[in-house]
Amino acid sequence: MRCPRCSHQNTKVVDSRAVQEESAIRRRRECLSCDYRFTTYEYVEMPPIMVVKRSGDQEPYDRGKLVQSLQIACKKRPIVQETIESIVRKIEYELNQLAEESVESAKIGKLVMDALREVDDVAYVRFSSVYRQFTDLEHFKEALRMIESERKNPHDSS
Numbered sequence: 001m002r003c004p005r006c007s008h009q010n011t012k013v014v015d016s017r018a019v020q021e022e023s024a025i026r027r028r029r030e031c032l033s034c035d036y037r038f039t040t041y042e043y044v045e046m047p048p049i050m051v052v053k054r055s056g057d058q059e060p061y062d063r064g065k066l067v068q069s070l071q072i073a074c075k076k077r078p079i080v081q082e083t084i085e086s087i088v089r090k091i092e093y094e095l096n097q098l099a100e101e102s103v104e105s106a107k108i109g110k111l112v113m114d115a116l117r118e119v120d121d122v123a124y125v126r127f128s129s130v131y132r133q134f135t136d137l138e139h140f141k142e143a144l145r146m147i148e149s150e151r152k153n154p155h156d157s158s
């Protein structure tokens with residue numbers, strides 16, 4: 001594993017642990033040349049899974065696409081890239097658990113919304129608006145209303 005700071009070839013693993021609820025191993029590494037510490041993740045490669053769009057068309061699951069849409073939703077929000085990566089790993093873990101050959105895009109959208117809701121309200125609403133074509137309008141309005149009422153009663157949320 002090449003050091004991201006000085007490109008030295010040799011690094012050592014200083015800590016290694018399984019990440020709960022994710023099919024991943026998190027490793028802390030240290031560069032043997034400059035002592036820079038960084039994190040890598042080792043995860044099970046996703047078996048090929050088809051995403052069924054609302055139109056009925058299918059396309060292969062694309063991790064990059066998912067990361068990109070999360071980045072758009074989280075733009076200018078206090079959300080670090082590591083959080084986005086963590087959300088993606090959680091979703092892939094869920095998809096692996098399904099053990100299906102295909103999954104509806106709305107299902108993935110729902111998983112993303114559930115994850116974002118715990119992280120950031122604004123990112124959640126943004127993502128919901130991107131995916132609103134996959135849910136009905138009533139669902140979207142309901143989500144907005146819920147967030148509004150949470151804002152009005154900040155000490156009331158469970």
Ligand SMILES: [Zn+2]
Nearest residue numbers: 003006031034
């Ligand atoms: Zn280094």
